[in-house]
Amino acid sequence: MTLSEEDYIKAIYHLSEFNSKSVATNAIAEQMKTKPSSVTDMIKKLAEKSLVNYKKYQGVSLSEKGRLVALSIIRKHRLWEVFLVDKLNFSWDEVHVVAEQLEHIKSDALIDKLDAHLGFPKVDPHGDPIPNKDGVFTKSVKKLISELPVGSQGVCVGVNDSSAAFLKFLDKNKIALGDTFKILEIEEFDGSVTISTRSGSIRISKQIATNLFLEIVDEE
């Protein structure tokens, strides 16, 4: 598999991660920052290799084979991110671009030994799960703050948007994975949410609330 094919497979995976339907050519083009005509060309090649299911004008979806390829690249990407943060002291907003390259290094031994070196981590620095060798991973039950009712309490376990801009914003506002939050108030007008943190309560915009995942702590 070429680097480019791998990036397309990963893009298709992420675009169908939640809705599970077939993915539109234009959506892939936007994700990959290419033109729709280039996407069509690549899709044909991937279909030829049975990595995707494709019918002209009907969008595309990953085959089981393609899904496993996607998960193996995602596994590598996330393990490298853990390495960069835990071992090389990168901050969590810098690692994505580098992992984007490292994920394409081809060596099973390398990724096995890296996994062991890191202590077999289950999640990456952004709270995303790391699939095992067979593409198996546990999708934890986590909810966006924007989906939760007043009174909910939970541990911040992940980000929806992992852009450097958002991650830096969180750092600046002293919001980190592992923090416990409680939803105190939801403002009807603009969707902003007041949450309690260790250091008092803060108000976050709707945009922030739709990009932070909490793992709910059952209220007894």
Added chain:
Amino acid sequence: MTLSEEDYIKAIYHLSEFNSKSVATNAIAEQMKTKPSSVTDMIKKLAEKSLVNYKKYQGVSLSEKGRLVALSIIRKHRLWEVFLVDKLNFSWDEVHVVAEQLEHIKSDALIDKLDAHLGFPKVDPHGDPIPNKDGVFTKSVKKLISELPVGSQGVCVGVNDSSAAFLKFLDKNKIALGDTFKILEIEEFDGSVTISTRSGSIRISKQIATNLFLEIVDEE
């Protein structure tokens, strides 16, 4: 710079490392496992970018700019080799192929942090020096066993051939970097050499003797 350009630059560097003359098209083709016509095409492109000095039919040599590019790739290659051996427990005969890929990852921050993480090593697992950021490195005074007279004594500090086959041979025969050897006898007939090691004396073939470097311990 593309991956391919980088590999050509590195190949030219290694081919002119010792003789310093200009490098032949055929030699590059052999090293790169391509055809001479492909080499000519690439040389033109590199000349266009002022990375090499080139005159038709007269061979090629690296420009100062090209030399610095070569050294930065070699720096990355060797640092990754140290990482693979020291941190991931690869054996020294497995690391070259993986480093061949890792050397092309583009991130100055990555290589700086890796260097620090490894404790700023000066040599790679095969005893080869690691250039610093500016391409500066100390070429230690080391000699091949085959170049030394009877009575010489020194510490084994490097290999000339770093193929997996040779390195595995050394492991099997309990020869490792850091060992102290003394040359006891040189057989005129076939060039084989008898050396003393910690565990007694052994006879090595001429081929082995031309691929092991010793750093001489001055005999007082």
Added chain:
DNA sequence: ATATAATTTTAGACAAAGCTAAAAAATTGT
């Protein structure tokens, strides 16, 4: 000195991955 051999370059082709412009199909609005 010159024929033969070896090396190097050129010419022309191909596959991968991208682009633009135009055509085809699907979707949407009235």
Added chain:
DNA sequence: ACAATTTTTTAGCTTTGTCTAAAATTATAT
């Protein structure tokens, strides 16, 4: 229902890096 719009595909072109076959140049050997 059907015209307008959007989406998707096709056609044709470009760049990068490779190849084979043929031509040009340089080296070698008698």
